[in-house]
Amino acid sequence: MSERIWTAALVVIGDEILSGRTQDKNVAQLATWLNVQGIRLAEVRIVPDVEAAIVEAVNALRARNDYLFTTGGIGPTHDDITVDAIAVALGVPVIVHPGARAVLEGYYQTRGGLTDARLRMARVPEGADLIPNRMSGAPGIRWDNIFILAGVPHITAGMLDALTGTLEGGLPVLSRTVGAWVAESEIADLLGATERAHDGVSIGSYPFFREGRTGANFVVRATDQATLDACADALVEGLATKGLEAIEGGI
Amino acid sequence: MSERIWTAALVVIGDEILSGRTQDKNVAQLATWLNVQGIRLAEVRIVPDVEAAIVEAVNALRARNDYLFTTGGIGPTHDDITVDAIAVALGVPVIVHPGARAVLEGYYQTRGGLTDARLRMARVPEGADLIPNRMSGAPGIRWDNIFILAGVPHITAGMLDALTGTLEGGLPVLSRTVGAWVAESEIADLLGATERAHDGVSIGSYPFFREGRTGANFVVRATDQATLDACADALVEGLATKGLEAIEGGI
Numbered sequence: 001m002s003e004r005i006w007t008a009a010l011v012v013i014g015d016e017i018l019s020g021r022t023q024d025k026n027v028a029q030l031a032t033w034l035n036v037q038g039i040r041l042a043e044v045r046i047v048p049d050v051e052a053a054i055v056e057a058v059n060a061l062r063a064r065n066d067y068l069f070t071t072g073g074i075g076p077t078h079d080d081i082t083v084d085a086i087a088v089a090l091g092v093p094v095i096v097h098p099g100a101r102a103v104l105e106g107y108y109q110t111r112g113g114l115t116d117a118r119l120r121m122a123r124v125p126e127g128a129d130l131i132p133n134r135m136s137g138a139p140g141i142r143w144d145n146i147f148i149l150a151g152v153p154h155i156t157a158g159m160l161d162a163l164t165g166t167l168e169g170g171l172p173v174l175s176r177t178v179g180a181w182v183a184e185s186e187i188a189d190l191l192g193a194t195e196r197a198h199d200g201v202s203i204g205s206y207p208f209f210r211e212g213r214t215g216a217n218f219v220v221r222a223t224d225q226a227t228l229d230a231c232a233d234a235l236v237e238g239l240a241t242k243g244l245e246a247i248e249g250g251i
Numbered sequence: 252m253s254e255r256i257w258t259a260a261l262v263v264i265g266d267e268i269l270s271g272r273t274q275d276k277n278v279a280q281l282a283t284w285l286n287v288q289g290i291r292l293a294e295v296r297i298v299p300d301v302e303a304a305i306v307e308a309v310n311a312l313r314a315r316n317d318y319l320f321t322t323g324g325i326g327p328t329h330d331d332i333t334v335d336a337i338a339v340a341l342g343v344p345v346i347v348h349p350g351a352r353a354v355l356e357g358y359y360q361t362r363g364g365l366t367d368a369r370l371r372m373a374r375v376p377e378g379a380d381l382i383p384n385r386m387s388g389a390p391g392i393r394w395d396n397i398f399i400l401a402g403v404p405h406i407t408a409g410m411l412d413a414l415t416g417t418l419e420g421g422l423p424v425l426s427r428t429v430g431a432w433v434a435e436s437e438i439a440d441l442l443g444a445t446e447r448a449h450d451g452v453s454i455g456s457y458p459f460f461r462e463g464r465t466g467a468n469f470v471v472r473a474t475d476q477a478t479l480d481a482c483a484d485a486l487v488e489g490l491a492t493k494g495l496e497a498i499e500g501g502i
Binding site for chain 1: 274280281299387424439456460
């Protein structure tokens, strides 16, 4: 039952996230996609458009995870410094990738031509491969276990789509959510005891206040369906002994 | 013109964010609030409910920022380990705070009484003060330059509200947004040159695809209003010379 756990980290690059201007959507999007690949998102760092900050985060996280993803900063403007910073982190030069140049030449043929600014989007750390971008011109970049993706969520989504099934992973984490109209503090002991009684399972407790009432959703997670169900069933039973109705799927 | 820049970091604690189940809202909320206080959100880490991960992030970030905030993991259940982990990071014991105990006794007087599980929410790293929670019972915690806040966004908001005006900061960052229906790659040179010509200003470029058209918003940021306007006006003029209408406030 001791599976190898595959992990990934994400570096979100962009002043717009740290200023509060833009609500990040790539953390949740990548996490959900990774889980289907059998890979767990282990940690995330959000850093500004500053080379030293990107270098530090990339080198810290790629060393201790199977995969590293970055989002943001691969466009054509002066604040797009991701490729240069990652090349510094890797100790390799930046080159113009012939395949990326060809992609951009095709894309911009009817859109005003491949200017110098646009050619910036063909620059990659030496040794990189391309990740197809079906939504717009500029491709994503793969360098060993590092995946350099766009920041605009629907473009990121297209790049993840292109990567689906290509990464080695383990068992996806299965989950079952049970809700109840109860303050989590009333059943904290039940939750802890139920988790401890089932190896390989975690139970998360997420309280909320809705319609003037207190409730909570309990997310049971495991990689094995039978283990998951045994634990979730025990939780439902435990709630019932306290007179609480468990709502499958959550509230 | 060389202002001291005050910085803060945020550690978001919670498996639910890393699993993709919950969309984080506290990064944007804290960033916006900090900016009004004259403090910049310099970096964010999202870590799981794992003591070692919390300890590492807290100690790395508190050392190099004026303030450190955490969100999440301060409830009554077994997966709420933030207080214990931060106490380990600080090398101090966890104690029951008499004031927090009194708050919880009052809050739960008509809600079934103060059980052991609920009393967990009165535990703090020794030496801590409380942050009022006007939305629910359990208070937030302040320990020197560390602010330990709830994870549920509207409770976090109430705690930030209680802290408004109490933190020393510098000048808030002012911003002006200008939009145009243009591919950012067409005006990348203009953006870079305009930023370089104005000290103390940054220009962010945020492309989008909407109504079948390509556009971008340009966010000009500075702490001085005159500097900000000089740069933004130059950008508007530069766009006009290319036949592009600048849309104030962005698209």
